[in-house]
Amino acid sequence: MLPRLLLLLTSLLLPLSAIAETVTVAAASNIKFAMEDIAREFEAQSGHRLKLSFGSSGNFVAQIKHGAPFELFLSADEKYVKLLHQSGVTANHGDIYVYGRLALVAAKGSPLSLDAELTGLKALIDSGELRRFALANPELAPYGERGRELLQAANLWDGIKDKLVLGENVSQAAQFALSGSAQGGIVALSLAKAPQFAAKANYVAIPEDRHQPLGQRMVLLPKASAAAHELYTFLQGDKARAIFADYGFSLPARHAKPEASH
The missing domain is CATH 3.40.190.10 (Periplasmic binding protein-like II)
Incomplete structure (x- = not known):
């Protein structure tokens, strides 16, 4: 028993x-x-x-x-x-x-001035000083697709498409922006807000009505x-x-x- x-x-x-x-x-x-x-x-x-x-x-x-x-x-x-x-x-x-939300990001010390209207990005493109810009591959990653949509709506796509460093996903694009491989990028706001990212870069949130x-x-x-x-x-x-x-x-x-x- x-x-x-x-x-x-x-x-x-x-x-x-x-x-x-x-x-x-x-x-x-x-x-x-x-x-x-x-x-x-x-x-x-x-x-x-x-x-x-x-x-x-x-x-x-x-x-x-x-x-x-x-x-x-x-x-x-x-x-x-x-x-x-x-x-x-x-x-x-x-x-x-x-x-999800988008963010425009740049490593601390980057010459890119951040603003939600992308006027700082336009100024850097027009001056010829923009060398590389990070974006997730629009063919694979939704955040890259929406980033392209945002740049097109701002009439910046033609001036920036040949300077893109494409990440396989948005996390890789964020790493490009952090590492200095690019002077800035459009990534997910959720990554930009993470402490690991915020310690090395600045960001500005993009209004939700600027893209699908x-x-x-x-x-x-x-x-x-x-x-x-x-x-x-x-x-x-x-x-x-x-x-x-x-x-x-x-x-x-x-x-x-x-x-x-x-």
């Missing part, structure tokens, strides 16, 4: 560790710092672990279509999630988790575990939303019933 009782007590003490899972997540590079903070909160609360991969949304779509073992995709633009759904990969369109909205959509993938479903719900909760807001994201209205199920 005693051994059975001990076995029962042991089984009651183990459930958290026994059911702990590792969730594989493909995440747009612009949410890197916010997502790392969120991961710590989620892991502490749930007992699960997150395996985070950061990169360009366009590249992740190709990987997922070829069977990459991700359980959750957090895109930098909703069109990529919709592409997956149209291809029959996902059961639904998922949900917008944040709206950056609705960042997430979706569960066919291999999603129960833990991935928990994470999906957590990302729409108070703790995650507060962290996203701290990094400069705008938040969507709350959904009564998130599209978390397949």
Whole structure:
């Protein structure tokens, strides 16, 4: 009788560790710092672990279509999630988790004068002093696409396109701007606000009405575990939303019933 009782007590003490899972997540590079903070909160609360991969949304779509073992995709633009759904990969369109913002950035000591109207950038282009400018590849990264849209609307694209240093994703573009490989760049506000970035560079936020909205959509993938479903719900909760807001994201209205199920 005693051994059975001990076995029962042991089984009651183990459930958290026994059911702990590792969730594989493909995440747009612009949410890197916010997502790392969120991961710590989620892991502490749930007992699960997150395996985070950061990169360009366009590249992740190709990987997922070829069977990459991700359980959750957090895109930098909703069109990529919709592409997956149209291809029959996902059961639904998922949900917008944040709206992204752009920032004009320059390393401290750069000759680029920062302002939301891009007049300082225009002056540097017109003077012939602009040598390199960082941008995420518009063909792969939504933030690069919106950055190009912003420059075109300001009539600066023709004068700057031959001076671009293109990052595979917006995080790499930010590194180019920080390292001195470029005199400035257009990157995600969420990266510019990160302490690691702010210590080395200055930035100015670009008004949201200067480009098409950056609705960042997430979706569960066919291999999603129960833990991935928990994470999906957590990302729409108070703790995650507060962290996203701290990094400069705008938040969507709350959904009564998130599209978390397949």
